[in-house]
Amino acid sequence: MNQIKAFFIRKAVDKQLKSERNAQLPSLKSVKNLVVLIDHKQLPKLDDLRNFLNQKFPGAGSIFLVALSKPTENNFSDEKVRLIGERDFSIFGKLKNETLKALLTQKAELLLDLSIDSSLLGNYLLASKNAGFKVGFRSDSEVHVDLMLKMPHTADEQEFLSVFWNYYLKLNGENND
Secondary structure: OHHHHHHHHHHHHHHHHOOOOOOOOOOOOOOOOEEEEEEHHHHHHHHHHHEEEEHHHHOEEEEEEEEEEOOOOOOOOOOOEEEEOHEOOOOOOOOOOOHHHHHHHEEEEEEOOOOOOOHHHHHHHHHHHHEEEEEEOHHHHHHHHHOOOOOOOOHHHHHHHHHHHHHHHHHHOOOOO
């Protein structure tokens, strides 16, 4: 990524981190908008992730934000999946994709960061997305989330989701046994 663009994106992430947030844990039935952040490498697992979330949050709309590590053609046709890459930003790190701007400002009750790799664009999305409650699994995303669930490096997305679901039930006062 261009050094100037990276500098300004980092600056935007830092600005978001300095702003105050009031985390609001949604109840089991109040999740209507769910956003999941993943890496481009995790796209083959998309159907499994979507099935798990649809089962646990029936009726909720799930949007997947995919942070691209390198420029690729955006030929993905699923309207519930948004590929975000360097091309979506101006040279000064301003988001120039209007659809993505609208998506980031739209309120979601819950954001799950399932990304495995730390990336500047992933951190930007995590910091910028308007969400009531944010959950992460990477130790470097700790400053961006409301609940950090530390997992072994060998854990996969299904393990992340299982651990998340158990904690989510406990936080909502539900018995998951």
